[in-house]
Amino acid sequence: MSYESWILIVGSLAGITCGITGCFLILRKLSMLADAISHTVLLGIVLAFIVSQSMSGVYMLIGAAVVGLLTAVGVQMLHQAGIQEDASIGVVFTFLFAVGVILITVFADDVHLDVDHALMGEITFVPWDLVQWGFLPELPKAFLMLSTVLVINLVIIGLFYKELKITSFDPQMAAAIGIPVLLIHYLLMGLVSITTVASFDSVGAILVVAMLIAPGASAYLITDKLSIMLLLSALIGVAAAVIGYYLASWLDVSISGSMATINGIIFALVFLFSPTKGLLSKKISMKRLKMD
Template sequence: MSYEAWIILTGSLVGVTCGIIGCFLILRRMAMLADAISHTVLLGIVGAFLVSNSLDGIYMLIGAAIVGLMTAWLVQVLHSTGIQTDASIGVVFTSLFALGVVLITLYAGNIHLDVDHALMGDITFVPWNTVEIAGMSLGPKAVWMLGSVLFLNLLLIGLFYKELKLTSFDPQMAVAIGIPVAFIHYLLMGMLSLSTVASFDSVGAILVVAMLIVPGATAYLLTDRLSIMLVISAIVGVCSAVVGYYLAVCLNVSIAGAMASVAGLLFALTFVLSPTHGLLAKWKARRGFKQSNA
């Protein structure tokens, strides 16, 4: 594959991997927790580096999963003591992210991981960091990592689809019929953490947050069925990556920033033109109601 194709494939995998997880977060009204975890995993990455002295992908995944689950747990603990959810997220998010920044400054200043890299990523270098076996290149490490995490997420969603669906729409009902709501919640948080760190090194936190929230929010405006919502979210993620790449090339701007901007543009268009929930459809419905009652 060409250099350009690897970059587009990486962005598309980020869009699909984060997009399908984002659907469940949107339904659970936990979108801002995705923002928190996408930043606090920096602490997990730095911690994994300090323990293993390596930036190998498996250590990063383990570190991020631990910190991601810890973030969700701390938010839940603070909320259970009476603190509002948004305040709980704000306290945990800023504290853990700041701690990660401090540890980078103190102990990881001589490696390629820094705050700018964490926020914006550097997808242009993805094709050069490859997996090699017996001297043969098998493609970028980021593609293999994202592909593996996507496969794992799809497997878990397939195995626990009914549980994820019910706990997202009606958690009280799920508790009543004996579904382990806490287990499903932390399973989703683990999937979120793995998806975040698999995308983090390549595209940075900004695009990760965009792909976790915007494709799912866009799909939410277009359908009332979860299965279709997952598919639409993945399509929006891929379209954002492809169009965003060519826009970045034309304007000579950040690729990750362009991809996030295209995702926002697609949401804006959907917000206006959605046949059921769009502003135009609501305006027509109100106009028709007024005319019928005139």
């Protein structure tokens, strides 16, 4: 497979994996928690390296999942103690990310891991970073990690679809009918964490946040049905990855930055022209009401 094809495939996989997971963050009004987790997983990656002395994907996923859950628990505890949720996210996110940066400097200074790489990723290196899993031929590590995490996400969402749906739309009713709301919340945070670290190495924290939020937010403005929202967010994530890559090639700029930019442009277009929730359609509806 060609160099260009692998970049497009990995970018599309990141768009699908982040897009479907981010839908639930949008519905739960936890968009900024995605930003927090996408940065704090850096601490999990560094701790996994310190313990294992390996940059293996399995260790990184475990470390990221643990620190992602720690982030969610910390935010939840501070919020329950009376601190505003946005302030709770800001305190936990900056503290854990700063600790991760310090640990990189102290323990991983000679490893292919730095703050710039963490923020922007290195998707151009994806086709050359090959690993072999079992009987499979050598394949890009990012492709294998994202494929694995996408399967995990689809299985978990499929198994707990009803619980995720009810707790996202009406957590009080979910608790009343016996659904463990907090457990489902932390399960979702675990999915966000492993999704983030699977995308982290190739596309970086900035694009992870864009892909977690923008496709889901765009889909939310188009449909009121969760299943359609999940499908649309995946399609939008793929479209942003493909268009962003060719835009970056044309302008000779950052691929991850271009993909994030296209996500923003798609959201802006949907925000303006969505047939039901778009700004223009709302203004037209208001004019019609006034005329009537």
